[in-house]
Amino acid sequence: MEQSMNLAPERTKKRKAPEEAHESSAFFLDDLNQDLLEGVLSWLPASSFFRLRSVCKRWSSIATSASFQLACSKIPFRDPWFLMVDQHLDQSIVFDSSEWNWKSLSHPVYLQQNHGDKPIPVASSGGLICYRTSSGEFIVCNPVTGACRRIPQVGLASESRNLHAIAMYSSPKDPSAYRIVLVLGEFSNLAFRVFDSNKGLWEEEAILAQKAESSSESHMAGDETVYFLSKAGDVVASNMQRSPSKQYSSVLTMENGEEVVYFLSHSGTVVACNLARRTFVEHPRLLPLYFEYSIDVVECDGEMLVVVLSEFLETASLRVWKFSKPDRSWQQVAAMPPAMSHEFYGKKVDINCIGHEDMIFICLNSSDFSSNIMCNVIKNQWVELPKCCVHGKAKEFMSAFSFEPRLEASV
Incomplete structure (x- = not known):
């Protein structure tokens, strides 16, 4: 009995020892030095950045720290957010692909001041989005920080010419370096101009020469929209209606170190402009003129792809294609399951798409139908996004623009 009493305190000490060791080994984020703390916080999901200011004074100061932005720039990839545009051209909602939910985003004050x-x-490119006013001015913005920059005027000579494409490219190595490319002029005399953020000015206009291997079925000479009678008896255009924000739908890719801009002609064909060689070529038409379809170009993982919604044999088909240069033909890379795409049949659906890495975000819209689809091109997976409800009513979006939510992206 006495021995047992003598052993009791020893057992108690043995039980407490691990707890005491745990308490002594536990550490808190505030115990880290500034560099380590900023490095840890830089890996947080982007949505957490908005809450840094409300945690404590130290974290609030980190949110605007230049060294913290440098730490954020070393994160190789952030899941994209998609800035949504509705029929009223409102842009206050984003879709967060990492958390798979909708978020309300404060519209930058600078953009709100442009009344009328x-x-x-x-x-869009990297962490930035390029805006255009009805008067032809350009504004570059970081949607996360709200920082904006008005781009110098292009010049009257360029502004008076037909504008076909607006593309943007951000340097993955320098978050403050980007280029805006305009393709303009008549198809018999195409040209381009480039704004370089490092120089802060528009470069001189350069003429594009049409390559000889352009399709023999080219319809570019007149640059006229081709109209035809649909099965319902309506007169429609081959590339159907475009959302105002996607009127100059185009993508910019780097191919063997050369910048190439792809855009849709008014007749629905894909035009490729090699800025380094100063040439352009029209790719063969995907579908005959008499087909009723909607089409858009996207960039996925550095490659230009085309998304086409068409109707054939009493059903609708939504497919993704890439262009094979060796034999100048289109090859299918993904197709929506027929059970999903059949829902679009007969509804005159217009598609507006944006690509990011291996994903394509597709906005489908018509007078009586609206849906948003995410497609993984590599896995050929198609997922319909949940509805975005505001005040109990589902929002309908016409188009979207992808960007990586990056604090360090400078305008």
Whole structure:
């Protein structure tokens, strides 16, 4: 009995020892030095950045720290957010692909001040979005920080010419370096101009020469929209209606170190402009003129792809294609399951798409139908996004623009 009493305190000590060791080994984020703390916080999901200011004074100061932004720039990839545009050209909602939910985003004050000349998004790259006003001015914005920059005027000579494409490219190595490319002029005399953020000015206009291997079925000479009678008896255009924000739908890719801009002609064909070689070529038509379809170009993992919604044999088909240069033909890379695409049959659905890495975000819209689809091109997976409800009513979006939510992306 006595021995047992003598052993009791020893057992108690043995039980407490691990707890005491745990308490002594536990650490808190505030115990880290500034560099380590900023490095840890830089890996947080992007949505957490908005809450840094409300945690404590130290974390609030980190949110605007230049060294913290440098730590954020070392994160190789952030899941994209998609800035949504509705029929009223409102752009206050984003879809967060990492958390798979909708978020309300405060519209930058600078953009709100342009009363009567509302800027709408026309291109995006990296962590930035390029806006254009109805008067032809450009504004580059970081949607996360709200930082904006008005781009110098292009010049009257360029502004008076037909504008076909607006593309944007951000340097993955320098978050403050980007280029905006305009393709303009008549198809018999195409040209381009480039704004370089490092130089802060528009470069001189350069002429594009048409390559000889352009399709023999080219319809570019007149640059006229081709109209035809649909099965319902309506007169429609071959590339159907475009959302105002996607009027100059185009993508910019780097191919063997050369910048190539792809855009849709008014007749629905894909035009490729090699800026380094100063040439352009029209790719063969995907579908005959008499087919009723909607089409858009996207960039996925550095490659230009085309998304086409068409109707054939009493059903609708939504497919993704890439262009094979060796034999100048289109090859299918993904197709929506017929059970999903059949829902679009007969509804005159217009598609507006944006690509990011291996994903394509597709906005489908018609007078009586609206849906948003995410497609993984590599896995050929198609998922319909949940509805976005505001005040109990589902929002209908015409188009979207992708960007990586990055604090360090400078305008």
